[in-house]
Amino acid sequence: MRNYSTIRTFTVGQWLLLALVLFYVGALLVLPVVALVVRALAGGIQPLLDTFHNVNALHGLQLSISLAVIALVANGILGVGGALVLVRHRFFGRRFLDALIDLPFAVSPVMTGLAFLLLFGRDGWFEPLLGEWKVTFAFPGLVIATLFVTFPFTLREVGYVLEELGTLEEEAAVTLGASPFRVFWLVTLPNIRYGLGYGIILTVARALGEFGAVLVLGGAISGKTATTTTFIYNAIEERQEAAAFSMALVLAVASILLLAGLEWLKYQRSKEL
Amino acid sequence: MGIRVSHLTKHFGSFLAVDDVSLEIPSGDLVAFLGPSGGGKSTILRIIAGLETADSGSVFFDEENADHLHARARGVGFVFQHYALFRHMTVMQNIAFGLRVRGANHTQQTARVQELLALMGLRGLEERYPSQLSGGQRQRVALARALAPEPKVLLLDEPFGAVDAKVREDLRHWLRRLHDEVHLTSIFVTHDQEEAFSVADRVIIINKGRVEQAGSPEEILDQPTTEFVARFIGEANVYQATVQNGIAHVGALPVSAPGITDGTQATLVIRLYDLKFWRDDNGMATVVRTMTLGDRIKVEATIDGAGTIFSQFPRRSSLLKGIEPGVRIHIEVTMARAYPSG
Numbered sequence: 231m232r233n234y235s236t237i238r239t240f241t242v243g244q245w246l247l248l249a250l251v252l253f254y255v256g257a258l259l260v261l262p263v264v265a266l267v268v269r270a271l272a273g274g275i276q277p278l279l280d281t282f283h284n285v286n287a288l289h290g291l292q293l294s295i296s297l298a299v300i301a302l303v304a305n306g307i308l309g310v311g312g313a314l315v316l317v318r319h320r321f322f323g324r325r326f327l328d329a330l331i332d333l334p335f336a337v338s339p340v341m342t343g344l345a346f347l348l349l350f351g352r353d354g355w356f357e358p359l360l361g362e363w364k365v366t367f368a369f370p371g372l373v374i375a376t377l378f379v380t381f382p383f384t385l386r387e388v389g390y391v392l393e394e395l396g397t398l399e400e401e402a403a404v405t406l407g408a409s410p411f412r413v414f415w416l417v418t419l420p421n422i423r424y425g426l427g428y429g430i431i432l433t434v435a436r437a438l439g440e441f442g443a444v445l446v447l448g449g450a451i452s453g454k455t456a457t458t459t460t461f462i463y464n465a466i467e468e469r470q471e472a473a474a475f476s477m478a479l480v481l482a483v484a485s486i487l488l489l490a491g492l493e494w495l496k497y498q499r500s501k502e503l
Numbered sequence: 504m505g506i507r508v509s510h511l512t513k514h515f516g517s518f519l520a521v522d523d524v525s526l527e528i529p530s531g532d533l534v535a536f537l538g539p540s541g542g543g544k545s546t547i548l549r550i551i552a553g554l555e556t557a558d559s560g561s562v563f564f565d566e567e568n569a570d571h572l573h574a575r576a577r578g579v580g581f582v583f584q585h586y587a588l589f590r591h592m593t594v595m596q597n598i599a600f601g602l603r604v605r606g607a608n609h610t611q612q613t614a615r616v617q618e619l620l621a622l623m624g625l626r627g628l629e630e631r632y633p634s635q636l637s638g639g640q641r642q643r644v645a646l647a648r649a650l651a652p653e654p655k656v657l658l659l660d661e662p663f664g665a666v667d668a669k670v671r672e673d674l675r676h677w678l679r680r681l682h683d684e685v686h687l688t689s690i691f692v693t694h695d696q697e698e699a700f701s702v703a704d705r706v707i708i709i710n711k712g713r714v715e716q717a718g719s720p721e722e723i724l725d726q727p728t729t730e731f732v733a734r735f736i737g738e739a740n741v742y743q744a745t746v747q748n749g750i751a752h753v754g755a756l757p758v759s760a761p762g763i764t765d766g767t768q769a770t771l772v773i774r775l776y777d778l779k780f781w782r783d784d785n786g787m788a789t790v791v792r793t794m795t796l797g798d799r800i801k802v803e804a805t806i807d808g809a810g811t812i813f814s815q816f817p818r819r820s821s822l823l824k825g826i827e828p829g830v831r832i833h834i835e836v837t838m839a840r841a842y843p844s845g
Contacts, residue, residue: 399589399590402583405574405577405579405649406600406652407575408604409604
């Protein structure tokens with residue numbers, strides 16, 4: 231239970247500021263979600279159910295989930311490994327590499343998609359090496375696009391925790407006779423678990439929500455390379471509004487679940503400190 | 504297990520942390536590394552534990568070279584300055600860790616943990632997490648964890664640095680008693696003289712990466728071999744004076760300076776408790792003030808023709824009779840150390 235006696239009375243200025251913040255957050259974040267839910271359920275539950283019988287919609291959803299899972303696994307492993315290398319080791323070019331990791335935060339996904347087209351597309355640098363294997367406008371292209379845009383999240387979250395953690399507990403484990411594997415598994419990993427959790431949730435959210443890069447590199451071919459987001463885009467273009475809003479609602483629910491996961495991790499962590 | 508360290512050198516970048524250090528610690532001894540912060544004490548300890556690699560030099564355990572041995576294979580119990588307890592494990596899991604990674608079965612683990620909980624006075628705290636313990640309790644858990652796998656050597660890096668004065672005092676007595684019971688070769692690092700002298704059998708003074716002096720507390724207190732040790736140990740008055748006929752004149756105060764060539768400058772180190780003051784209107788000094796330090800009184804005086812001199816007496820000492828600010832006093836130096844200057 232919240233202890234209401236600790237909430238102090240506000241001055242007029244503070245009330246105004248609070249009202250302004252609430253209005254801003256409401257208009258920017260809450261209102262659109264409400265509008266989406268209202269619109270998606272305007273025609274009753276039936277259009278929503280129909281969408282789940284739409285083969286292309288289901289394929290898009292399945293594709294998005296596959297991409298999220300691949301991004302989760304790849305970034306989980308590379309993120310932890312990369313963070314360990316960047317935080318714990320001192321080598322020539324470390325600062326440069328460190329800056330480079332934030333690149334996906336900085337560049338437009340559309341530009342990213344175009345850049346990869348130059349590598350893997352028709353007349354691209356790697357085209358002769360690929361042979362029959364198609365990257366662009368195919369699943370591998372979607373994977374590359376997703377991995378690129380989600381790359382920094384886990385690495386950064388784990389990196390912050392590792393820096394704060396230091397190496398004393400690991401040294402203690404070593405003097406007690408633990409092998410490197412045991413040190414990692416029994417000491418390092420449990421200590422970074424919340425950072426890893428945050429990173430993975432952000433990775434999944436980004437993977438599900440990515441649009442520009444998967445559009446350019448995947449082509450949003452219905453039933454083939456259209457993910458949930460590009461399916462919604464196509465559906466609006468084709469004036470299938472019910473399908474578009476239903477899938478948007480699915481994405482919104484996923485986002486809310488991910489947010490709840492994030493909050494739960496924060497709560498667990500605060501209990502431990 | 505005895506420890507011998509031979510010609511150890513270690514740089515951190517261009518900083519020379521350990522400078523050709525050789526020392527020997529007989530099996531079963533409790534030794535203190537004492538010296539100012541940043542003097543290389545902890546680095547030597549970490550090299551012995553295998554946590555740091557020396558640039559050159561060797562570490563021997565019972566005359567067996569340990570240089571090639573990884574830290575996890577050295578059988579060294581290490582207690583870290585800030586405990587370094589595993590924060591996601593309970594007290595019990597922390598203590599059992601060394602046994603667990605060495606493959607001890609559950610029964611063995613439980614038996615040893617119970618034994619240590621009893622020894623350390625930690626019963627009832629088994630299920631607590633480190634964040635739920637007091638500083639003194641954490642320290643004891645760290646010790647129990649280090650002792651659990653029955654190490655051959657116990658190394659403690661500033662073990663009492665992070666607890667308050669009262670707990671510190673208790674832990675000292677307690678470490679001494681523990682050592683008297685288990686006779687494990689132990690080294691602890693400290694910058695606290697009282698701690699070093701009250702707990703250790705032998706004290707090794709380390710400064711600027713070098714061993715200044717090694718010996719029993721009495722030897723170091725009574726026969727400091729270098730000026731650094733004389734100045735560092737205990738509070739002291741330090742003067743520069745020219746020696747004439749074996750006597751150095753600090754203003755009006757004559758101090759005997761044996762072993763110093765006549766006509767040369769000497770550094771004189773006089774402990775606060777190696778002085779006698781008494782009231783004498785024809786004396787050579789004037790009392791400036793007196794300060795009460797609990798059970799002792801510190802007296803500040805000015806020597807005619809020289810600077811300030813401090814002395815310290817038990818609170819009810821007869822030497823304090825009539826000593827008050829402004830009075831003239833006679834000073835007798837009962838013991839002084841003289842070192843050639845330069």
